[in-house]
Amino acid sequence: MFRRIVDGVQVLTVAAALVTVVLLAVASPTSASVDSPDASAGAEIFSARCSGCHGADGGGGVGPRLAGEGALSRFDALDQVERFVNAGVPGRMPGFETRLSADDVRAVAGYVWSELAAR
Amino acid sequence: MVSVAAGVYGSVHDPTGQQTVSLFFSNTLSFKAWTTTLIALLAGFQLYSALRMWGKIPWPRTKPNWWDDAHRLSGTLAVAFSLPVAFHCLWALGFEPDLTELRRFSHSVLGCLFYGAFAAKVTLVRSKTIPSRALPWVGGVVFTTLIAIWLTSSLWFFTSFGFPAL
Numbered sequence: 558m559f560r561r562i563v564d565g566v567q568v569l570t571v572a573a574a575l576v577t578v579v580l581l582a583v584a585s586p587t588s589a590s591v592d593s594p595d596a597s598a599g600a601e602i603f604s605a606r607c608s609g610c611h612g613a614d615g616g617g618g619v620g621p622r623l624a625g626e627g628a629l630s631r632f633d634a635l636d637q638v639e640r641f642v643n644a645g646v647p648g649r650m651p652g653f654e655t656r657l658s659a660d661d662v663r664a665v666a667g668y669v670w671s672e673l674a675a676r
Numbered sequence: 677m678v679s680v681a682a683g684v685y686g687s688v689h690d691p692t693g694q695q696t697v698s699l700f701f702s703n704t705l706s707f708k709a710w711t712t713t714l715i716a717l718l719a720g721f722q723l724y725s726a727l728r729m730w731g732k733i734p735w736p737r738t739k740p741n742w743w744d745d746a747h748r749l750s751g752t753l754a755v756a757f758s759l760p761v762a763f764h765c766l767w768a769l770g771f772e773p774d775l776t777e778l779r780r781f782s783h784s785v786l787g788c789l790f791y792g793a794f795a796a797k798v799t800l801v802r803s804k805t806i807p808s809r810a811l812p813w814v815g816g817v818v819f820t821t822l823i824a825i826w827l828t829s830s831l832w833f834f835t836s837f838g839f840p841a842l
Contacts, residue, residue: 580763604695674779
């Protein structure tokens with residue numbers, strides 16, 4: 558009986574592994590396309606493209622903390638944040654100039670600058 | 677081949693930076709840190725049960741008839757639990773090629789190596805031509821790789837963000 562259960566778990570694990578491989582091949586990031594650079598669009602893009610490293614609330618993770626007195630304290634103006642997001646940091650953070658539209662970069666930089674830094 | 681495939685995918689895939697599974701944890705990283713800890717515990721049982729199977733330790737004195745199946749189950753569960761973790765690593769974060777980022781680089785290499793070593797072990801278990809004395813060595817590589825993965829991820833996470841960091 559126990560052996561049958563183990564056999565069943567093995568079959569399910571093989572199936573799960575196959576599903577994982579298929580998902581790796583076909584899964585796309587959550588759509589974060591926006592028409593205007595407002596804060597809610599910025600939040601949506603942040604959730605889709607940044608939260609994996611910087612945390613859902615900007616509290617940090619693999620990447621540095623952005624909320625409150627975090628990494629943003631090194632910037633003086635929004636356009637500096639935009640340039641940073643576009644350029645990235647070699648080996649640490651991907652540049653988003655070729656990954657997001659200029660409007661999307663402006664929206665997410667605006668969200669990070671005005672919403673997260675204020676927390 | 678499995679290791680190379682994982683490494684190539686992690687290198688050529690554009691990391692999404694997105695959260696994936698988090699279950700009842702506050703975010704995906706917490707979920708990954710705790711799941712990897714559970715996997716490391718299962719790997720510990722794998723090592724212990726394997727040592728008993730090969731007669732290297734005397735306890736339990738009489739090996740229960742379910743012992744071998746429990747060994748198989750713990751290994752299967754460890755791999756099953758690793759799948760959502762590996763998915764986030766590969767899909768959202770990608771392979772770290774920068775040698776100066778030693779923790780992330782070694783974690784990337786170890787992650788790829790683990791699945792290659794695991795595939796080799798499964799092949800070995802089912803092979804009738806490869807000598808069975810190779811099995812403890814390959815199993816040792818799988819176990820060592822897994823513990824090194826835990827050290828470069830969960831331990832780093834708990835020491836960086838506090839414990840239990842749920």
